[in-house]
Amino acid sequence: MAVKQAIGACFKVRDLGEAKMYLGMEIRRPSQEEITLPQQHYIEQLLERHSMTSAKPRSTPLPPGTKVLPAGESDIVLEDPTPYRKLVGELNYLATSTRSDISQALSFLARFMATPMKGHLNLALGVLRYLSGTGELGLRFGGEDKNRAEGFSDSDWAGDPMTRRSTSGYVFLLNGAAISWSSQLQRTVAAASVEAEYQATASAVREALWLRKLACDLDLEEGAIEIYLDSQGALSLGKNAIISARSKHIDIHHHIVRERVVRGEVKLSYCSTEHMVADILTKALGEIKFVWCRGALGLS
Numbered sequence: 001m002a003v004k005q006a007i008g009a010c011f012k013v014r015d016l017g018e019a020k021m022y023l024g025m026e027i028r029r030p031s032q033e034e035i036t037l038p039q040q041h042y043i044e045q046l047l048e049r050h051s052m053t054s055a056k057p058r059s060t061p062l063p064p065g066t067k068v069l070p071a072g073e074s075d076i077v078l079e080d081p082t083p084y085r086k087l088v089g090e091l092n093y094l095a096t097s098t099r100s101d102i103s104q105a106l107s108f109l110a111r112f113m114a115t116p117m118k119g120h121l122n123l124a125l126g127v128l129r130y131l132s133g134t135g136e137l138g139l140r141f142g143g144e145d146k147n148r149a150e151g152f153s154d155s156d157w158a159g160d161p162m163t164r165r166s167t168s169g170y171v172f173l174l175n176g177a178a179i180s181w182s183s184q185l186q187r188t189v190a191a192a193s194v195e196a197e198y199q200a201t202a203s204a205v206r207e208a209l210w211l212r213k214l215a216c217d218l219d220l221e222e223g224a225i226e227i228y229l230d231s232q233g234a235l236s237l238g239k240n241a242i243i244s245a246r247s248k249h250i251d252i253h254h255h256i257v258r259e260r261v262v263r264g265e266v267k268l269s270y271c272s273t274e275h276m277v278a279d280i281l282t283k284a285l286g287e288i289k290f291v292w293c294r295g296a297l298g299l300s
Contacts, residue, residue: 025098026138036300037098038138043131046090050128057133058126059291061105062284067161068112068119076118084116087124094131098139100171100181101294102127104281107167107183111160137299139177148221149174149211152228152271154278155186155200157193166190168200169281172211172225177298180207183281194233198257200282201227201234201268205257208266224264228271238268 007013019027021041028036047053078084088109095106105127112120151172158164165188171181182203190196208225215222229235238257260266279285280293 023097024093028138030140031142034140034142036138036140038136039094039098040135040138042094043135047128047132047135050087050125052125052128052132055129055132058129059133059287060285061102061127061130062108062123063126064284064286066108066123066284067159068108068123078116078118078121081113081116084121084124085113087121087128088113091124091127099131099137099299100139100178100297101134101137101280101290101299102130103181103183104167104169104283107185108284111185137294139298140300141175141177141298147175148223148225149179149208149215150226150228151204151208152276152278153197153201153204154230154276154282155190155193155196156282157190157196159283160185164189166196166199167282168196168203169278170200170204170207170227171278171281171297172204172207173277173296173298174220180211181281181297182207194231194237197229197231197234198237201229201238201257202255205260205266209260212265224267226267226269228269228276230271230273230276232270235268235270 004013004015018029021027024042025037025039026041028038030036044053047055088106091102092106092110095103105123109120109124109127149172151170153168153170155166155168157166159167163185166186167183168186169181169183171178173179184203186196186199188199190199204227208227212222212225229238238261240258257266257268261268273279277293277296280290280297285293
């Protein structure tokens with residue numbers, strides 16, 4: 001109320017009450033301490049637009065272990081790629097707004113925008129089938145009383161069979177739900193799994209530095225943002241100035257990790273692969289691990 005009065009003193013405003021919808025995101029308040037951001041109405045519109053309102057739901061966005069090889073002679077190139085590109089764009093809005101659980105799938109599907117095949121379109125429609133059974137899910141904040149963000153960083157290694165590049169994934173949680181996440185193909189080929197993990201950590205550190213600046217403006221707790229890794233090798237590289245035949249080739253710009261750890265702006269910690277939340281952002285998981293990661297992201 002005080003904020004509304006302050007704005008009203010400077011501008012002519014009209015109070016429409018509590019916000020219910022913002023840019024396709026529904027705003028629900030189960031209690032005074034909690035807020036949920038689903039996009040159920042947007043998903044229903046998507047399903048209706050693509051004639052999939054009665055589609056059979058599936059448990060994951062992509063089949064576990066999905067990897068599409070280069071096109072062969074038997075693959076059918078779509079005569080008109082526009083419907084595929086439109087569908088990926090529509091789904092990508094969900095993936096970047098509230099549905100971090102489909103971010104890896106959209107990062108994967110977006111790699112084939114230039115010349116999509118029929119198989120790619122079927123995979124994209126499979127994501128719609130997943131959403132048809134999970135349309136009510138949304139980010140739920142307030143489940144945990146934490147005023148400092150914590151991050152998780154992960155990577156697969158040489159997961160793209162065409163380029164042998166790895167996928168970086170990171171997510172930052174605050175008050176029980178994800179506030180920032182990314183699933184992106186790395187720009188260079190990693191010679192070892194440790195290098196792939198270290199590159200992913202470098203991306204997470206850059207995001208953590210931005211979140212620290214934002215936290216100051218929002219009067220949140222300051223201090224080092226903790227980032228969890230499941231790679232002991234990457235953890236050692238980030239904490240210690242290790243120079244060896246296996247690490248000296250790593251591009252210098254990735255060593256932002258070590259510099260910011262020394263400054264006390266980020267803190268690196270180990271967590272087991274079983275508890276790595278960012279695993280959902282690097283590869284197509286099986287149903288059990290996928291559902292666990294989805295819940296850890298704050299989607300409920």
